[in-house]
Amino acid sequence: MAKKLKHFFSFQFLGVQVPDYSQFDTMSRPRYLTESERAKILEFQDMIHYSPRYTDDTHEYRHVMLPKSMLKAIPQDYFNPESGTLRILLEEEWRGLGITQSLGWEHYETHAPEPHILLFKRPINYGQ
Known part of the structure; x- marks a missing residue:
């Protein structure tokens, strides 16, 4: 970074x-997934875990834990070549991986020690 x-x-x-x-x-x-990539990824969709939301003064946060084995099915161009972790994904990309959340969430970091954990945030009281 x-x-x-x-x-x-x-x-x-x-x-x-x-x-x-x-x-x-x-x-x-x-970068949208191809049909064959999407078929491999969707096998893992029911195993994705969503943390409870937590907040600070300006944002609410949550982390999404992908099954570790799912990382092998994700295309290489979704990864940062320098760190080897998932790069910051656009909404269309993380939704394409089977992550389902309400509107307003932004992928802002991947937890390097545990690369299957994606960190998300959105402004507090989004959509109200």
């Missing part, structure tokens, strides 16, 4: 550094 941040500001516009969003996976188009 530090390596990415180092190159985050790539050019200046009117004397102001402008971020280079192209380096971040969350700014790109979703």
